[in-house]
Amino acid sequence: MQFISTRGKDSVSCSAQAIAKGLAHDGGLFVPEKFPLVNAEEFNKMLDMDYAQRACLVLHKYLEEYDYDELLAACIKAYDKFEDSDAAPIVKIDESTFIMELFHGPTLAFKDVALTLLPYLMRKGCDISGIKDEILILTATSGDTGKAALEGFKGADGIKVMVFFPSDGVSEMQKLQMCTQEGDNVKVVAVKGNFDDCQTAVKNIFSDKEFNAKLKDDSVVLSSANSMNFGRLAPQIAYYFSAYCDLVNSEEIKMGDKINFVVPTGNFGNILAGYYAKQMGLPVNKLICASNDNNVLTEFFADGTYDTNREFFKTISPSMDIIISSNLERLIFELCGRDAAITEKRMLDLKKIGNYSLEKAEKEKIDKEFFADFADEEDCKETIADFYDENGYVLDTHTAVAVSVKNSYVDFTGDETPTVVLSTASPYKFSHDVLSAIDGKAPADPFKCADKLFELSATPIPTQISELKTKEIRFKEVIDKTQTFDAVLSFLNK
Numbered sequence: 001m002q003f004i005s006t007r008g009k010d011s012v013s014c015s016a017q018a019i020a021k022g023l024a025h026d027g028g029l030f031v032p033e034k035f036p037l038v039n040a041e042e043f044n045k046m047l048d049m050d051y052a053q054r055a056c057l058v059l060h061k062y063l064e065e066y067d068y069d070e071l072l073a074a075c076i077k078a079y080d081k082f083e084d085s086d087a088a089p090i091v092k093i094d095e096s097t098f099i100m101e102l103f104h105g106p107t108l109a110f111k112d113v114a115l116t117l118l119p120y121l122m123r124k125g126c127d128i129s130g131i132k133d134e135i136l137i138l139t140a141t142s143g144d145t146g147k148a149a150l151e152g153f154k155g156a157d158g159i160k161v162m163v164f165f166p167s168d169g170v171s172e173m174q175k176l177q178m179c180t181q182e183g184d185n186v187k188v189v190a191v192k193g194n195f196d197d198c199q200t201a202v203k204n205i206f207s208d209k210e211f212n213a214k215l216k217d218d219s220v221v222l223s224s225a226n227s228m229n230f231g232r233l234a235p236q237i238a239y240y241f242s243a244y245c246d247l248v249n250s251e252e253i254k255m256g257d258k259i260n261f262v263v264p265t266g267n268f269g270n271i272l273a274g275y276y277a278k279q280m281g282l283p284v285n286k287l288i289c290a291s292n293d294n295n296v297l298t299e300f301f302a303d304g305t306y307d308t309n310r311e312f313f314k315t316i317s318p319s320m321d322i323i324i325s326s327n328l329e330r331l332i333f334e335l336c337g338r339d340a341a342i343t344e345k346r347m348l349d350l351k352k353i354g355n356y357s358l359e360k361a362e363k364e365k366i367d368k369e370f371f372a373d374f375a376d377e378e379d380c381k382e383t384i385a386d387f388y389d390e391n392g393y394v395l396d397t398h399t400a401v402a403v404s405v406k407n408s409y410v411d412f413t414g415d416e417t418p419t420v421v422l423s424t425a426s427p428y429k430f431s432h433d434v435l436s437a438i439d440g441k442a443p444a445d446p447f448k449c450a451d452k453l454f455e456l457s458a459t460p461i462p463t464q465i466s467e468l469k470t471k472e473i474r475f476k477e478v479i480d481k482t483q484t485f486d487a488v489l490s491f492l493n494k
């Protein structure tokens with residue numbers, strides 16, 4: 001299957017190349033030339049499959065040139081790193097509310113679902129594409145991608161990973177998780193500024209032709225582990241199908257019934273995977289886009305204008321503190337009928353004047369498919385407290401934003417369609433803010449908070465959290481955003 005750039009000036013003949021390259025040369029994102037369908041027979045077969053088998057079936061629709069059995073073996077190996085080998089278990093809350101817990105992987109965030117598999121997809125992708133250079137994965141992170149990428153790629157042959165995170169934009173636990181990372185092929189650097197500064201710095205490195213040519217002379221190519229890479233997106237499509245199968249198996253729904261998904265959204269990668277699942281034939285009613293105070297997407301869905309000229313807020317759901325949602329470009333491409341010229345114009349407007357608007361017909365399309373709202377800091381904390389009181393279940397701050405928006409959606413529409421809320425992180429990653437939401441107060445030490453949360457929830461503290469207490473801090477460097485190019489060269493010893 002061919003992959004084309006959303007900006008029309010680059011294409012590759014297969015997914016392996018799209019994954020190996022990460023970003024298209026024209027600054028756009030790779031998308032499949034068409035959406036493959038999961039037919040009724042395959043869908044029925046999927047009911048009896050375990051998570052790894054379901055993932056392989058969905059993935060192979062795009063990754064046709066990967067050997068099926070080898071891909072299956074890679075999926076089994078990746079998802080064995082999750083509790084009970086299930087990357088997406090479902091918890092029933094009430095008759096129409098289900099939580100899909102995507103955080104039982106190595107770094108306790110949903111990004112593990114893709115990043116446990118991406119090293120295989122990338123190494124194989126390079127083999128298939130005949131790329132023999134060393135690969136440098138450059139990643140900007142709002143906290144969770146960085147750690148998941150470091151953990152996923154540590155020790156990988158012929159691949160180095162470099163992570164930039166905003167110095168004051170991540171939780172204490174997230175920072176500790178990254179700065180204690182083991183492995184000889186990894187590097188972590190804090191950048192003064194917010195996530196958008198980091199993301200822009202990384203994009204600038206990718207699009208600097210001279211710099212890339214210089215690296216190429218040294219047999220190094222850049223790639224990305226951000227959700228701009230199709231290899232990050234594809235594994236995320238699978239859990240939408242898996243959730244559906246689980247609900248059919250537990251007789252909560254019948255095959256063919258439509259369901260809703262609520263997604264706590266930042267870079268628009270997770271929810272876009274849901275949109276892709278729908279294009280592949282998954283019966284989805286509404287995709288509900290939940291934002292925090294950085295509610296640029298809420299406004300976009302309300303009035304059809306994406307406007308980044310706004311204040312940036314640092315919130316207690318830091319992985320969603322994003323104003324430029326990169327993956328929206330892929331949705332825009334679909335909305336305008338896959339017109340690369342229109343997509344490119346809007347993305348250039350975004351860069352130049354900070355906004356663009358949809359046409360009326362496009363706006364009507366998104367009204368049918370999406371609902372969007374946001375939860376402010378108070379809403380988020382109240383939701384954590386209420387949900388704990390009512391269900392004895394502890395939500396992390398990101399998932400709480402989603403639950404709060406789910407409640408407003410139901411109040412607003414009266415819709416009783418079964419709804420799956422995607423839970424994207426373990427509450428232990430954000431133990432300070434979660435505990436103070438429930439208890440009204442919390443100790444400054446995040447480990448004491450974790451102990452207290454354990455008393456309240458009786459859910460064991462993951463060892464990935466408790467071991468951080470004694471791990472050596474390996475990375476302490478803080479740089480200016482103008483120094484990122486030099487940081488790359490120094491890591492490569494060039």
Ligand SMILES: *Cc1c(COP(=O)(O)O)cnc(C)c1O
Binds near residue numbers: 269398
């Ligand atoms: C990354 C992240 C999100 C946002 O996901 P996107 O794909 O960027 O929209 C939400 N919650 C958590 C915990 C995350 O790590």
